[in-house]
Amino acid sequence: MSELEPVIGIDLGTTNSVVATVRDGVPRVIPNRGGLLLTPSIVAVAKNGKRLVGALAKRQAITNAENTVFAAKRLIGRRWGSKEVEDARQFLPYQLVAGPEGNDVRVQLGGRTVSIPEISAVVLAELKADAEAWFGRPVRKAVVTVPAYFNDGQRQSTKDAGRIAGLEVLRIINEPTSAALAYGFGKQMEKKVVVFDLGGGTFDVSILDIGKSVYDVVGVGGDTYLGGEDFDRRIMDWLTFAFAKENGGVDLRQDKMALQRLKDASEKSKCDLSTAPSTAIHLPFLVSGGEGKGALHLDKQLTREKLEELTKDLVERCIAVTDKTLRDAGLRAAQVGEVILVGGMTRMPRVARAVRDYFGREPSRGVHPDEVVALGAAIQAHALVAPQPKGEEVLLLDVTPQNLGLMVVGGYFNTVIPRNTTVPTSQTHLFTTVQDNQTSVRIAVLQGESEKAIENELLGEFILDGIRPGRRGDVSIEVTFAISADGIVGVSARDVATGAEQSITVTATSGLTEDELKRILDEQRDELLERKQTTREFELRRDRAMALVREIDGLRPAVESALEKSRFGKDAIQKAETVIARVRQAIAARDAGAIEVEEEQLDRTLQLFRALAAGGPMPAGG
Amino acid sequence: MTDRYRGFTFDEAALREDVDIDVDRRREILFAEAQLQKWTLWELLGIPWNAPVEAAKAAYIEKVKVFHPDRYPAKRLGSYRARLERVFRRITEARDVLSDEGRRVPYVRQTAPPEQAAAMEARKLEDERRSEERRARLGRQNPLLQRVGRVKELVARGKHAFEEGKFLQAANDLQLALTMDPGNIEAATLVAEAKRKAAALKANDWFDKGQQFYVIGRMGEALSAFREALSSDSTHVRAAAYAARAALELGEVAEARSFAEQAVKAGPRVALAHESMGLVLEASGSKREAREALEKAIELDPRLESAKERLKKLRWSFLG
Numbered sequence A: 001m002s003e004l005e006p007v008i009g010i011d012l013g014t015t016n017s018v019v020a021t022v023r024d025g026v027p028r029v030i031p032n033r034g035g036l037l038l039t040p041s042i043v044a045v046a047k048n049g050k051r052l053v054g055a056l057a058k059r060q061a062i063t064n065a066e067n068t069v070f071a072a073k074r075l076i077g078r079r080w081g082s083k084e085v086e087d088a089r090q091f092l093p094y095q096l097v098a099g100p101e102g103n104d105v106r107v108q109l110g111g112r113t114v115s116i117p118e119i120s121a122v123v124l125a126e127l128k129a130d131a132e133a134w135f136g137r138p139v140r141k142a143v144v145t146v147p148a149y150f151n152d153g154q155r156q157s158t159k160d161a162g163r164i165a166g167l168e169v170l171r172i173i174n175e176p177t178s179a180a181l182a183y184g185f186g187k188q189m190e191k192k193v194v195v196f197d198l199g200g201g202t203f204d205v206s207i208l209d210i211g212k213s214v215y216d217v218v219g220v221g222g223d224t225y226l227g228g229e230d231f232d233r234r235i236m237d238w239l240t241f242a243f244a245k246e247n248g249g250v251d252l253r254q255d256k257m258a259l260q261r262l263k264d265a266s267e268k269s270k271c272d273l274s275t276a277p278s279t280a281i282h283l284p285f286l287v288s289g290g291e292g293k294g295a296l297h298l299d300k301q302l303t304r305e306k307l308e309e310l311t312k313d314l315v316e317r318c319i320a321v322t323d324k325t326l327r328d329a330g331l332r333a334a335q336v337g338e339v340i341l342v343g344g345m346t347r348m349p350r351v352a353r354a355v356r357d358y359f360g361r362e363p364s365r366g367v368h369p370d371e372v373v374a375l376g377a378a379i380q381a382h383a384l385v386a387p388q389p390k391g392e393e394v395l396l397l398d399v400t401p402q403n404l405g406l407m408v409v410g411g412y413f414n415t416v417i418p419r420n421t422t423v424p425t426s427q428t429h430l431f432t433t434v435q436d437n438q439t440s441v442r443i444a445v446l447q448g449e450s451e452k453a454i455e456n457e458l459l460g461e462f463i464l465d466g467i468r469p470g471r472r473g474d475v476s477i478e479v480t481f482a483i484s485a486d487g488i489v490g491v492s493a494r495d496v497a498t499g500a501e502q503s504i505t506v507t508a509t510s511g512l513t514e515d516e517l518k519r520i521l522d523e524q525r526d527e528l529l530e531r532k533q534t535t536r537e538f539e540l541r542r543d544r545a546m547a548l549v550r551e552i553d554g555l556r557p558a559v560e561s562a563l564e565k566s567r568f569g570k571d572a573i574q575k576a577e578t579v580i581a582r583v584r585q586a587i588a589a590r591d592a593g594a595i596e597v598e599e600e601q602l603d604r605t606l607q608l609f610r611a612l613a614a615g616g617p618m619p620a621g622g
Numbered sequence B: 001m002t003d004r005y006r007g008f009t010f011d012e013a014a015l016r017e018d019v020d021i022d023v024d025r026r027r028e029i030l031f032a033e034a035q036l037q038k039w040t041l042w043e044l045l046g047i048p049w050n051a052p053v054e055a056a057k058a059a060y061i062e063k064v065k066v067f068h069p070d071r072y073p074a075k076r077l078g079s080y081r082a083r084l085e086r087v088f089r090r091i092t093e094a095r096d097v098l099s100d101e102g103r104r105v106p107y108v109r110q111t112a113p114p115e116q117a118a119a120m121e122a123r124k125l126e127d128e129r130r131s132e133e134r135r136a137r138l139g140r141q142n143p144l145l146q147r148v149g150r151v152k153e154l155v156a157r158g159k160h161a162f163e164e165g166k167f168l169q170a171a172n173d174l175q176l177a178l179t180m181d182p183g184n185i186e187a188a189t190l191v192a193e194a195k196r197k198a199a200a201l202k203a204n205d206w207f208d209k210g211q212q213f214y215v216i217g218r219m220g221e222a223l224s225a226f227r228e229a230l231s232s233d234s235t236h237v238r239a240a241a242y243a244a245r246a247a248l249e250l251g252e253v254a255e256a257r258s259f260a261e262q263a264v265k266a267g268p269r270v271a272l273a274h275e276s277m278g279l280v281l282e283a284s285g286s287k288r289e290a291r292e293a294l295e296k297a298i299e300l301d302p303r304l305e306s307a308k309e310r311l312k313k314l315r316w317s318f319l320g
Helices: A055-059 A083-091 A116-135 A152-164 A175-184 A228-246 A256-272 A304-310 A312-328 A349-359 A372-385 A514-565 A572-588 A592-613 B012-016 B023-035 B041-045 B053-067 B080-098 B101-110 B114-141 B143-164 B167-180 B185-215 B219-232 B237-249 B253-266 B271-283 B287-300 B305-319
Strands: A007-012 A016-023 A026-029 A043-045 A051-053 A096-098 A105-109 A112-115 A141-146 A168-174 A190-198 A203-211 A214-223 A278-288 A295-303 A338-342 A395-397 A403-408 A412-417 A425-432 A441-448 A457-465 A476-483 A489-495 A501-507
Touching: A007 A116, A007 A175, A007 A372, A016 A116, A016 A372, A026 A372, A043 A055, A043 A105, A043 A116, A051 A055, A051 A116, A083 A096, A105 A116, A112 A116, A116 A141, A116 A152, A141 A152, A141 A175, A141 A372, A152 A168, A152 A457, A152 A514, A168 A175, A168 A372, A175 A190, A175 A203, A175 A214, A175 A338, A175 A372, A190 A312, A190 A349, A203 A312, A203 B053, A214 A312, A214 B053, A228 A256, A228 A295, A228 A304, A228 A312, A256 A278, A295 A304, A304 A312, A304 A349, A312 A349, A338 A349, A338 A372, A395 B053, A412 A425, A412 A476, A425 B080, A441 A476, A441 A489, A457 A476, A457 A489, A514 A572, A514 A592, A572 A592, B012 B023, B023 B041, B023 B053, B023 B080, B041 B053, B041 B080, B053 B080, B080 B101, B143 B167, B143 B185, B167 B185, B185 B219, B185 B237, B219 B237, B237 B253, B237 B271, B253 B271, B271 B287, B271 B305, B287 B305
Parallel strands: A007 A141, A141 A168, A190 A338, A214 A395
Antiparallel strands: A007 A016, A016 A026, A043 A051, A096 A105, A105 A112, A190 A203, A203 A214, A278 A295, A403 A412, A403 A441, A425 A476, A441 A457, A457 A501, A476 A489, A489 A501
C-alpha cells in the first residue's frame, strides 16, 4: 500500500479548504500543521512583507484588510467587467484590477499585482505542505474539486492554480459528485441521490444514479453566486443600516477595518443561530465618533427569526434551482432515494427545513458537511492511481453543467454540446468558407443557457488561420469540440478535403495565457532554489539537533543510576523526554525555526546530564 | 469466446502495441471500435430490440466498466485511450437515446425487424381508426361533448352576426356561449367588442331621436332621448352636449351644467362640447369662464359661427 506514491483530494473552498487521502482503504481528512481539519482559504501579505496563509492570514485580516485576500474562488476564471466581478468589487476590502489583456481579474497584494490562480495556488501549496508533513514524504498528485456549475474558464484556472502549486491535477471533479462519492463509498447502494450543496460562495445541486460503485450523474444545476457569504452580507447590511440610524448616519462601509470586524461578527452570529435561538453582536470601539467624541460601539441582538426573515429569498432561490434541476432530469421529488446536505450553510435550520419540505423526507445526516467533499476527492484520486479491489472499482460518470455552443449569424447562440451530457464527450461541426480565398475563420465559443450569444459566457475566440485558398464554399473545415472528464473544453480542427490539422489560436480567455503561466512557473523555480537553501539550513539544524539527542541518549543510563542515589533532579529524565519529543516533532514538520528554538533546550539538558552522569554538583537552576 | 470475432481481422500492430492491457481486453476493445457504425444501439449495448429503458441503463453500466478510460488507473493506454473514448462516447449516446422517451420511440420504429415493423405499422393504423371512431361515438353520447358542439355553433353564429354588423345579436350569442364555456377565449374577447359596438349603435339611435325632438322644440322629449343615449354610451359627446342645451332651454341650469361637464370630459377636443359649456356658464352668470369656453370652442373649430356671435355679445357686455 505505502509503496504507492501518496495522492490527495483537495476541496478548495470559498471560505475554507480541506485536504484528504485514502489510507488502508479508508478515506480520511489530513489535519494541517496547526492540527485543524479546516484551513481558511485566505492569503495575506503582512506589514513586514511576510506571506501568510490560512489561519494565520485570517487572524490578521482585521488589521490588514487591504492586503488580505479571501473568497478568491468567487473571482477565479471570471472575466473583468462581468457582473459578478463588478458586484464583488463593491464589498471586497482588497483592490481588484484588470489583467494585462483586460480580460481577467487581478488583485493588488503587498504592492504586487497577482493573478487569482496564483492566490489559489498559495492555498493549494499550503495544503500540499500539510499533506507532506503528515505523510513525511513529497506529494505530487491531487484531485481538486470545483462547484458543478463552474464553467470552462473557472475549471481551467483552477487547474492552472494546481500547476503553479506544484501539483499534477489528476482530475477536476464536481463538489456534489465528490460528496456523493464519499457518501456512497463502500456501501454498494443502488438509488437516486440528490446532493444539495450550499457552501460559502456557491450553490450546487446534483442528481446521481448510484449503481453499486458506478456514480452516474443525471443532472446538475446551481448558482455560482449564491452562498453563505450572501447570508453574511444580509446580516452586515442589516447591522450597517441599524447602526447608521442609531448614530446619525455613520456609514460603516467607509471604514475597512470596521467592515472586516462586521463581516466576522456577522458570520459568527449566523453560525451561532444554527444552534441558539438568539445571539448578541457586540463590537466595542467600532468606529470613531468624530471630532471630540468617543468611539462608537455596536450592540445588537439578532434572533433566528430575524435572520430567517433577512434571508428568506436566498433560501427560496435554492429551492427554485433544485426544482428546476429535478424537472430537467425528468424526476419527481418522491423518486429520490436520499438527499445529502453538503456545505456549512446547510447547518442553518431554515435551509434544512426547506429541503425537507420540498422532498418530503428527512435529509441524510450521515456525512460531515465540511469534510465530505475532500473525502470524495481523495477517493477519486485513489481510484485514478491505484488498482481497486474487484467489484468495488469506483467510476464517476459526470456531466457538463452548461450548454456549449457557438455564436452564429445574428448574434444567436447555437448549442453544440447540450448540458447534462456525460463527459468525456465530443461533437464535430463543419465550417465552410463564405468568401473566395478566405484564409481564416473566427469562432466564438460560449457556454451558457441563453439564446442570445452575448448573454452567455465567452470561453474564448478561436481563429482558424492558414486555410488553403479556394473558391468560397469549396473549403470545409471540420471543428471538433471536446469536453474532457475535467469538464474542460478543447477545440481541434481539420481540413476535410486534405485531412490536414488546422492551426488554432485562442484569444480572449478569462484566465492566464500559456506564456504567463510559464513565467509564473519560472519564478517559482527561482523560489524553489531559495527553498532549497532553506532545506539545506533545515538539514544542518536537524543533524546538529540529532547529534545532541544521541549524546543525551548515550548519557541516559549513567544519569539514571546517578539519580537513584540522589534526592534531587528526579524529573530530569522526564524533562529531557519532553524536549526530545518536541525536537522530533519540529523535524517531522521540517520547521528549521522550531528546531532552532529547541536547540537551546537540548544544550541545557545535555549540560545537566553531563553534570549528573559525572556525579558532580547540580548546575544552578537545574 | 473466439467465435464472437469470427471473420474479423484484428489490427496486428494494435494487438502488439506496448500498453498495459491484456490481449483479451484488447480484442474486445478493437472489435467494439470496429463495429461502432455497423451496430444498432441495441447491439452495441448487447440487449434485444425494444428492451425496456431499465435494461438499457443496466447494460450501459456494465459496458462502461469495460470501456471507460478511468477503469485503467495508472496504466499505459497508448492508442487505446482514444479507442476507449470513442466506444465510450457511442455507448453513452446509445444509453441517452434509448432512455429518452422522445428519441427512443422513433428509434424503436426505425430499427424494428421487418416483421415487427409491419405489425407496428398495422397497429398504428388500427389505433388511428379506432380513436377516430371513439371520438365520433363519444360525440353522439356524451352531453358534455354535445355541449361543446353547441358552444362551437354559438360562437360561429356570433362571429357571423358580428361581421354583418348585427352587434346586438352577436353579443347575445357570444354571451350565451361564454356562459356555457367560461374558458372560451375566442368568445370572451369577441363578446366585449360586440357589446361595446352594440351599445354605441343603440346610443346613436337614441341621439338621432333626441335631435328630431330638439329641432322642433320639444325639449322634454329631446332631453329624455339624450339621456337614453348617454345611458348606453356615457362617452357620447354630442348627446351630452345637446342634453346640456335641452336642459338649459328647460331652465334646469344645474343639470345642464353636469351634462356640459360630461360632454367636455368625454370630448375635450370637441368644439360643440365647449360651446355647450359656454352657454351653460353664461346662463349661470360666469361671464369670464363662459368667454374662455367659447374661445376654446372657436379655437377648436373656427367655423363655429353661433359661438362667434355669442362671444361678440359677451365681449360687449363685458365692456359695458
